[in-house]
Amino acid sequence: MSDQLLTPGFTHLDDEGHASMVDVTEKAVTQREAVAEAYVQMQPETLQLIVSGGHKKGDVLAVARIAGIQAAKRTSDLIPLCHPLMLTKVGVELTPEPERDRIRIEAICKLAGQTGVEMEALTAASVAALTLYDMCKAVDKTMVISGTKVLEKKGGKSGHWVLESDSSAPVEERKTQPAVTSVLPQEIFEPEVRKGSPTIQVKFFAQLREQVGMDEYQVPMNQLEKYTVAGVKQWLLAQHPNWDTFLTQKSLLTAVNQNMVKGDAGINEGDELAFFPPVTGG
Incomplete structure (x- = not known):
């Protein structure tokens, strides 16, 4: 058997090279967080149809958002060897970018647990993008899903990791919306x-x-x-x-x-x- 298959970096392989779920029993419970993104490129007319709410299937962005949230919670059913996780937060944000004829999808997942949540964030972003594609494919067959990746993760032994080579906005500019301030x-x-x-x-x-x-x-x-x-x-x-x-x-x-x-x-x-x-x- 090739030595490459037994590289210590492949945590889902046992000593004999067989696929297995990682044992996290002895790992400490820490606050875990991951942020992932994806893009859906489309024709300008398609984006305008989505933003204006004129699509005959209804609110495309809202449906895609819920699909992403649901997908994050079902990640262990979709990806072999992923641990079932008790997520404490799943957020999916869809931002139209008219100047680039695309929609940016950002997903964030959090929990207090023994393993990371980057797969959940990636699944949320991916399924939200797929849902957008599915709802609009009848009016635009040229749509392209791209740029799916992890932008940031926190918790565990690896600490705080940020994708430095990311071409999108800096992490500090990708925070969630400001807290609502009451207006008297x-x-x-x-x-x-x-x-x-x-x-x-x-x-x-x-x-x-x-x-x-x-x-x-x-x-x-x-x-x-x-x-x-x-x-x-x-x-x-x-x-x-x-x-x-x-x-x-x-x-x-x-x-x-x-x-x-x-x-x-x-x-x-x-x-x-x-x-x-x-x-x-x-």
Whole structure:
């Protein structure tokens, strides 16, 4: 038998080269955590269909998120020799990246146990990507799943490990969404808008709606310095400095009249500007 099969690094092989589950009985219980990611590349029209909620199968991102969470919990049923684990957290975040015509999937798994959770994180990211593909394959047969990998893991003898060669954002920029900060009712106000004055209707969705404490906001155009998405955001922050944490997130998505746009996009009288965070859960 080849000596390569008996290399100590292959922990799932016994002394005779037979596949076996690693015995973790004597390992100490520590806090374990792993983060994995995957990407689904697609046509721009497909991404727009998903983000706008116009897909006939329903909320594609929400279904993919739940599929990823469920898959993490069933990893030992799918991957031979994986230990059944009592996960304490599974989070799956799907972030549309319109500038790259793709959706980024990030999965995080945690537990207090005797073995790592990187396989659970990888399984969550993979199945979420596969679910996205399955729901959209009828409208886009060119989709590509790629970049599935572990970004970070904590716990056990190996301590804290980070994929240094990763081409995506640094680990410190890949943290979860900021904690929700309550906005007191007296802090919420909307400026008086004269009847007939040109305005822009701003809408807040999902978690962002809870963070700012309102659904909609009428912005008077005559008070804007720039007639762009960034100009509206600047005006909102001037009125509500405590919104800075929410409206300056790099992952914040924007749409004008239900079309995904960037910060330099122009805005006109009567337009609907929507702000919403990426789909998250766990």
